[in-house]
Amino acid sequence: MPSPIDFYFDFSSPYAYITSEWIEALAARHGRTVRWHAILLGVAFQAAQLRPLTDHPIKREYALRDFARSARAEGVPFVQPEPFPIPTQNAARVFWWLAEADPQRAAAWARSCFRAYFARGVHLADPEALKTLAGEFGLVPDEAEAIWHDAKWKERLKHANEAAVAAGVFGAPFIVVDGEPFWGNDRKQQIERWLAQGPF
Amino acid sequence: MPSPIDFYFDFSSPYAYITSEWIEALAARHGRTVRWHAILLGVAFQAAQLRPLTDHPIKREYALRDFARSARAEGVPFVQPEPFPIPTQNAARVFWWLAEADPQRAAAWARSCFRAYFARGVHLADPEALKTLAGEFGLVPDEAEAIWHDAKWKERLKHANEAAVAAGVFGAPFIVVDGEPFWGNDRKQQIERWLAQGPF
Numbered sequence: 001m002p003s004p005i006d007f008y009f010d011f012s013s014p015y016a017y018i019t020s021e022w023i024e025a026l027a028a029r030h031g032r033t034v035r036w037h038a039i040l041l042g043v044a045f046q047a048a049q050l051r052p053l054t055d056h057p058i059k060r061e062y063a064l065r066d067f068a069r070s071a072r073a074e075g076v077p078f079v080q081p082e083p084f085p086i087p088t089q090n091a092a093r094v095f096w097w098l099a100e101a102d103p104q105r106a107a108a109w110a111r112s113c114f115r116a117y118f119a120r121g122v123h124l125a126d127p128e129a130l131k132t133l134a135g136e137f138g139l140v141p142d143e144a145e146a147i148w149h150d151a152k153w154k155e156r157l158k159h160a161n162e163a164a165v166a167a168g169v170f171g172a173p174f175i176v177v178d179g180e181p182f183w184g185n186d187r188k189q190q191i192e193r194w195l196a197q198g199p200f
Numbered sequence: 201m202p203s204p205i206d207f208y209f210d211f212s213s214p215y216a217y218i219t220s221e222w223i224e225a226l227a228a229r230h231g232r233t234v235r236w237h238a239i240l241l242g243v244a245f246q247a248a249q250l251r252p253l254t255d256h257p258i259k260r261e262y263a264l265r266d267f268a269r270s271a272r273a274e275g276v277p278f279v280q281p282e283p284f285p286i287p288t289q290n291a292a293r294v295f296w297w298l299a300e301a302d303p304q305r306a307a308a309w310a311r312s313c314f315r316a317y318f319a320r321g322v323h324l325a326d327p328e329a330l331k332t333l334a335g336e337f338g339l340v341p342d343e344a345e346a347i348w349h350d351a352k353w354k355e356r357l358k359h360a361n362e363a364a365v366a367a368g369v370f371g372a373p374f375i376v377v378d379g380e381p382f383w384g385n386d387r388k389q390q391i392e393r394w395l396a397q398g399p400f
Contacts, residue, residue, distance in 0.1 A: 008222070012309055051329055056370070058368065060368045061368070062370070062381055062383060064366065065381070066383070069390065069400070070390070072400055073389070073390050073393065073400065168258065168261070168262065170256070170258045170259055170262070181262055181265070183262060183266070184386070186384070186386035186387070188268065189273070189389070190270070190273050193273065200269075200273070
């Protein structure tokens with residue numbers, strides 16, 4: 001049985017959002033499953049001494065244009081959210097709580113968070129907005145809030161960040177297939193080729 | 201008549217090398233020509249406060265793997281050169297000298313430099329190696345050397361760097377089609393789509 005595809009993402013990454021919209025279908029076409037990993041990109045950036053794309057004044061204007069264009073190229077709805085980027089630990093802790101019982105439901109929560117932030121402008125870092133989203137998703141809002149305040153799930157996310165850095169992750173989306181790392185939504189074609197024919 | 205495609209590159213950029221191997225054919229398929237711009241990426245990096253990809257310890261290993269894989273994906277011969285990266289002002293000054301009389305010959309020189317460095321390991325920053333390459337290309341080696349020491353062509357390259365930064369260039373390859381900027385060899389599909397159907 002072929003090994004699952006590892007998909008690392010931060011809920012604040014527009015390129016990871018676009019990838020989240022195609023990766024399951026691509027994997028399924030090649031008989032693979034996807035292991036979703038919610039992480040905090042800030043931790044990976046710190047480990048790699050990097051800065052967010054939009055921090056560089058000259059790059060910011062280009063990046064905003066490319067986010068939207070890359071979404072259109074993939075046929076994915078996209079509205080540049082404000083504020084951007086945002087801290088996403090609360091959504092990520094809920095992800096890991098769901099993942100313990102049911103990884104597919106956690107992946108559905110991830111897609112729901114991505115779409116809320118990047119297509120509807122739902123501010124995931126705002127506790128009230130995130131509780132409302134949790135309710136729409138079928139969770140008990142107060143229970144979701146209790147999860148993101150719980151030391152156990154803070155620790156679980158911390159562990160996920162450390163595991164990602166240890167696996168060489170320094171950006172998002174970061175996809176690993178059979179040990180081969182691919183960084184960026186724009187590596188879709190190469191991932192597809194790898195899945196179809198193996199190493200090239 | 202549709203406007204030319206502007207293609208900005210540094211001879212030390214592996215992704216720009218890969219792009220140099222497909223951009224003329226892609227443009228021709230869509231009735232376009234290509235304006236080649238040899239620049240020094242270090243100047244653009246400085247303006248944007250960026251660092252080369254391989255400067256980041258965690259990114260370096262990935263980058264070296266991705267250079268070679270991206271070349272294979274495009275069917276372009278590639279052998280990671282050492283040393284890397286290198287200063288490329290001498291090859292770039294010869295480029296601008298040729299461009300004044302014949303832009304197509306300058307583009308041919310650019311392709312020749314790229315292939316020499318990235319497929320045959322010719323060290324472009326070494327004056328003797330570059331003189332030999334100039335001779336193979338049909339130039340008089342000593343004349344080429346005189347060009348890269350000439351204040352006129354130093355100034356011409358400086359002007360090209362400044363014009364690139366003013367045009368928003370902060371990396372290589374950087375491609376501008378009808379005012380739309382595309383950064384990276386991995387934007388080939390989007391460029392192709394733009395050329396085929398216009399804005400999307």
